[in-house]
Amino acid sequence: MSAARRAPRSAGLPIRDELRGLTPYGAPQLDVAVRLNTNENSYPLPDEVVAGVEKALSGVLRELNRYPDRDAVALRADLATYLGHDLTTRHLWAANGSNEIQQQLLQVFGGPGRVALGFTPTYSMHPLLSVATGTRWIDGQRGEDFELTPAGLVAQVEAHRPDVLFLCSPNNPTGTALPLEVIDAALAVAPGMVVVDEAYAEFRRPGTPSALSLLPGHPRLVVTRTMSKAFAFAGVRLGYLAADPAVVDAVQLVRLPYHLSALTQAAARAALAHADVLLVTVEAIKVQRDRIVTTLRERGLTVADSDANFVLFGRFRDQKAVWQALLVRGVLVRDVGLPGWLRVTAGTPAETDAFLNAVKELL
Ligand SMILES: *Cc1c(COP(=O)(O)O)cnc(C)c1O
Numbered sequence: 001m002s003a004a005r006r007a008p009r010s011a012g013l014p015i016r017d018e019l020r021g022l023t024p025y026g027a028p029q030l031d032v033a034v035r036l037n038t039n040e041n042s043y044p045l046p047d048e049v050v051a052g053v054e055k056a057l058s059g060v061l062r063e064l065n066r067y068p069d070r071d072a073v074a075l076r077a078d079l080a081t082y083l084g085h086d087l088t089t090r091h092l093w094a095a096n097g098s099n100e101i102q103q104q105l106l107q108v109f110g111g112p113g114r115v116a117l118g119f120t121p122t123y124s125m126h127p128l129l130s131v132a133t134g135t136r137w138i139d140g141q142r143g144e145d146f147e148l149t150p151a152g153l154v155a156q157v158e159a160h161r162p163d164v165l166f167l168c169s170p171n172n173p174t175g176t177a178l179p180l181e182v183i184d185a186a187l188a189v190a191p192g193m194v195v196v197d198e199a200y201a202e203f204r205r206p207g208t209p210s211a212l213s214l215l216p217g218h219p220r221l222v223v224t225r226t227m228s229k230a231f232a233f234a235g236v237r238l239g240y241l242a243a244d245p246a247v248v249d250a251v252q253l254v255r256l257p258y259h260l261s262a263l264t265q266a267a268a269r270a271a272l273a274h275a276d277v278l279l280v281t282v283e284a285i286k287v288q289r290d291r292i293v294t295t296l297r298e299r300g301l302t303v304a305d306s307d308a309n310f311v312l313f314g315r316f317r318d319q320k321a322v323w324q325a326l327l328v329r330g331v332l333v334r335d336v337g338l339p340g341w342l343r344v345t346a347g348t349p350a351e352t353d354a355f356l357n358a359v360k361e362l363l
Helices: 047-061 073-083 097-109 125-132 150-160 180-189 245-251 262-273 275-298 319-328 349-362
Strands: 092-095 115-118 136-139 164-168 193-197 221-226 239-243 310-314 342-345
Touching: 047 262, 047 275, 073 092, 073 239, 073 262, 092 097, 092 245, 097 125, 097 164, 097 193, 097 221, 097 239, 097 245, 115 125, 115 150, 125 136, 125 164, 150 180, 164 180, 180 193, 239 245, 262 275, 275 310, 275 349, 319 342, 319 349
Parallel strands: 115 136, 115 164, 164 193, 193 221
Antiparallel strands: 092 239, 221 239, 310 342
16 A cells, blocks of 8 residues: 555546546555455366367457457357346347446436436445446435335435436345345336346355346346356456346447457357356355355354355454454455445455454454
């Protein structure tokens, strides 16, 4: 963690007022043995997936003089097959990470004079992308245990009438998935688009439904997903959405021509062809996640239910001191800025051992 704070170099430039004083998104990346702070998948790609991606990439190298398929049709077809739920190519859209997907959604449905509503603590990119697209961000209220109830959500949607409503399920940083009743209640009253960020959907506990099941009959519902977490593909940058085909047509109004490189499309298709192998790793991570939840509760800590590959735990009088004490023991977790709480990513058994041993020493 480097130099003392100084005025940003951009301070003298005529940048937009709403960007003044902001700092770029980013978690501190420290050189620590056990890094459990960014919810990446701790497992590298299995050898057979590496081989598949290599073959797919070499297959397109000789065509790199040409622009890629602008509409990424083959990839979208593969994504539809992967998701199931009777979805087709026309329901799917892909971009460089679900961040770009959400930015495109805000470019089409938000913008100057329009409002996005979300509920912090939640994914910090939702407010940042809103501000960057000139959309006014309104921070809604959650309950005491970070919960969103159907009644609470409906009241806030009716009060603020957002053009874009952001829900995150499972929510980052709390880890818990939203009951479908809550999303359903929002859909019944929302005047604009309802975006459900399901970046961690593959990690949800058995019996937890996906908002994909609500797509039929809800033309303003958008479910965003990513290959960054469950597919261990964060370095590739591939996110996607599923929605009514009219939504897919709408985002094409703002996408940059050829936004998704031929290399990205080929790599993503190769990984999807090995989805079964990659999802075995997801099951292994869920075992570690459940072990972290159970062990921390046995030690008397408060732990949010997790449907993700991370766990929010507390409550500490001073979470900064606990963060530092874990760091001294070689374990980097995330202080998400919630007084009393810390977030840890579930990874390999050895990483869980290191984390739980460090916690044991502290308590
Ligand atoms: C990690 C994460 C993403 C991923 O974004 P990509 O751009 O697809 O890597 C999206 N939403 C949430 C809530 C996340 O935690």
